[in-house]
Amino acid sequence: MADNHKDLDTTGHQWDDDEGFPLQEYNNPLPKWWLNSFYATIIWAVVYWVLYPAWPLPDGFTPGTLGETMRGEYQKEMDEAKARQKVFNDKLEKLSLKDISKDNQLLQFSISGGKALFGDNCAPCHGPAGIGVKAGGFPTLADDDWLFGGDLDTIHESITSGRTGQMPAHLKAAGGNFSDSQVDDLTAYVLSLSGKSSDKAAITRGDALFHGEATCNSCHGDKGNGSLKGTVAGQPLPQIGAPNLTDAIWLYGGDPKVVRESIAKGRSGEMPAWGAGAKESGRKLSELDIKKLTIYVHSLGGGQ
Amino acid sequence: MQHSTIEKSIPLMAILTLIMVSIGGLVEIVPLFFIKSTIEKVEGMRPYTPLELKGRDIYIREGCYNCHSQMIRPFRDETERYGHYSLAAESMYDHPFQWGSKRTGPDLARIGGKYSNEWHRAHMQKPQNVVRESVMPAYPWLQENELKYDDIEKRMKVMSMVGVPYTDEQVANAKKDLPDQASSTADGAGLIKRYGKKVPKAEFDGKPEKLTELDALLAYLQMLGTLVDFSGQQTKAR
Numbered sequence: 001m002a003d004n005h006k007d008l009d010t011t012g013h014q015w016d017d018d019e020g021f022p023l024q025e026y027n028n029p030l031p032k033w034w035l036n037s038f039y040a041t042i043i044w045a046v047v048y049w050v051l052y053p054a055w056p057l058p059d060g061f062t063p064g065t066l067g068e069t070m071r072g073e074y075q076k077e078m079d080e081a082k083a084r085q086k087v088f089n090d091k092l093e094k095l096s097l098k099d100i101s102k103d104n105q106l107l108q109f110s111i112s113g114g115k116a117l118f119g120d121n122c123a124p125c126h127g128p129a130g131i132g133v134k135a136g137g138f139p140t141l142a143d144d145d146w147l148f149g150g151d152l153d154t155i156h157e158s159i160t161s162g163r164t165g166q167m168p169a170h171l172k173a174a175g176g177n178f179s180d181s182q183v184d185d186l187t188a189y190v191l192s193l194s195g196k197s198s199d200k201a202a203i204t205r206g207d208a209l210f211h212g213e214a215t216c217n218s219c220h221g222d223k224g225n226g227s228l229k230g231t232v233a234g235q236p237l238p239q240i241g242a243p244n245l246t247d248a249i250w251l252y253g254g255d256p257k258v259v260r261e262s263i264a265k266g267r268s269g270e271m272p273a274w275g276a277g278a279k280e281s282g283r284k285l286s287e288l289d290i291k292k293l294t295i296y297v298h299s300l301g302g303g304q
Numbered sequence: 305m306q307h308s309t310i311e312k313s314i315p316l317m318a319i320l321t322l323i324m325v326s327i328g329g330l331v332e333i334v335p336l337f338f339i340k341s342t343i344e345k346v347e348g349m350r351p352y353t354p355l356e357l358k359g360r361d362i363y364i365r366e367g368c369y370n371c372h373s374q375m376i377r378p379f380r381d382e383t384e385r386y387g388h389y390s391l392a393a394e395s396m397y398d399h400p401f402q403w404g405s406k407r408t409g410p411d412l413a414r415i416g417g418k419y420s421n422e423w424h425r426a427h428m429q430k431p432q433n434v435v436r437e438s439v440m441p442a443y444p445w446l447q448e449n450e451l452k453y454d455d456i457e458k459r460m461k462v463m464s465m466v467g468v469p470y471t472d473e474q475v476a477n478a479k480k481d482l483p484d485q486a487s488s489t490a491d492g493a494g495l496i497k498r499y500g501k502k503v504p505k506a507e508f509d510g511k512p513e514k515l516t517e518l519d520a521l522l523a524y525l526q527m528l529g530t531l532v533d534f535s536g537q538q539t540k541a542r
Contacts, residue, residue: 013308056335074378074389081380120385124419124427124434133434136426272420 114296160275169266359524373404414529
């Protein structure tokens with residue numbers, strides 16, 4: 001290196017005493033624009049301390065003159081959403097379910113809202129878009145095979161107050177009154193209703209039990225087509241959600257083994273209540289939310 | 305002091321550096337221990353029951369926190385789904401807390417009471433049985449493994465050491481309270497007296513004959529986020 005170090009600007013700080021080429025600190029000033037931005041950030045920090053919550057104090061913190069808080073922001077966000085939806089929600093609150101479904105704009109609004117509510121609250125059991133979950137006996141909501149009814153008012157009632165279904169056990173070992181072979185006969189008859197069994201002798205014996213000693217017809221109807229559509233001796237059945245046994249749709253599964261298990265050990269299903277006074281069953285939904293859900297479920301494909 | 309003096313003495317520079325860094329730390333951290341609003345007082349918080357504490361240990365053992373957070377942030381899209389945003393006080397007895405930062409699965413801060421025990425059983429056995437598109441792995445061993453709780457008193461004492469206010473009575477009765485909570489036959493009067501009426505008490509795993517790890521985990525899950533009652537406006541905006 002040449003002797004040009006003498007021309008360089010240094011800080012004046014020198015580490016050694018080398019006469020010819022001392023080790024010293026160059027002074028390379030920072031670019032003006034950089035330095036100015038740096039000073040600007042410092043000034044901004046001071047402005048920020050004044051405007052926003054910043055410094056912790058022994059008994060609190062400096063709140064800032066703008067009064068901004070996370071919770072305040074949140075409340076604003078919620079209020080804005082509420083105001084945006086107010087036009088629709090006000091109408092929804094006043095109108096009956098039938099009138100809502102007639103108004104296309106309100107219908108779309110309810111379906112979008114209902115879809116979000118359904119995804120979180122209902123889909124864990126009924127599956128996404130209500131496709132049902134066989135393993136737990138959670139019914140499909142996207143078909144027109146209903147247990148309690150698929151019209152708007154009935155769906156609304158099911159969501160508000162919940163539903164319970166009780167199928168008693170029939171096998172002696174499980175607390176019922178019938179032997180193994182009798183349960184086999186009943187299974188054969190039930191399967192024959194949807195054309196899935198051809199053991200004629202067993203079907204005949206099962207038929208007699210179904211309409212006789214086992215009194216299956218008192219819930220499932222004389223034709224086995226369920227409490228919703230069926231009749232016993234010409235009279236309508238109590239609405240207890242006994243499934244239709246004559247179609248290809250099964251609540252717990254239509255495999256002979258599963259059907260036999262349903263008859264032998266019985267089944268119990270519970271749909272929790274979501275309406276007022278149903279706190280213990282989880283999160284309570286507002287009447288407005290239930291209305292939206294009703295419209296959504298009704299729109300899934302099976303609404304009547 | 306001359307700059308060169310500091311530069312030429314490593315011990316002196318180390319000490320001065322330490323002082324500088326400490327000032328930053330003290331200003332940022334120390335006030336948090338004294339500010340009242342760090343943990344605002346809320347009603348309803350109680351320490352975990354022995355069974356819930358065991359369940360929490362299983363939650364941590366199985367690494368649930370890797371995919372599930374327990375922290376609802378104050379945003380509309382979170383509270384519309386998960387419920388009221390989380391308060392610091394709600395994890396005041398958590399050591400360590402389970403806030404997490406990764407949500408492969410949903411937030412669990414308020415999962416308590418949202419789904420039935422039956423649903424949880426089916427779900428733990430094989431999540432896809434109830435939620436088809438779920439990517440959660442199955443935990444079938446939970447309802448097979450017997451719950452070991454020989455160390456429960458010790459566990460509670462350790463919690464007391466880090467600030468959980470377990471009473472001597474609660475520790476002394478832990479071995480009785482623990483199985484009582486998962487039994488539908490035990491009256492659990494002592495348990496309720498010691499931990500309050502809100503304690504979820506059920507045959508969580510559906511097996512009366514055996515106390516399993518699933519009993520503990522479900523007891524824990526079913527109380528998460530249920531202690532503070534938000535029906536009245538308890539928290540002021542601040």
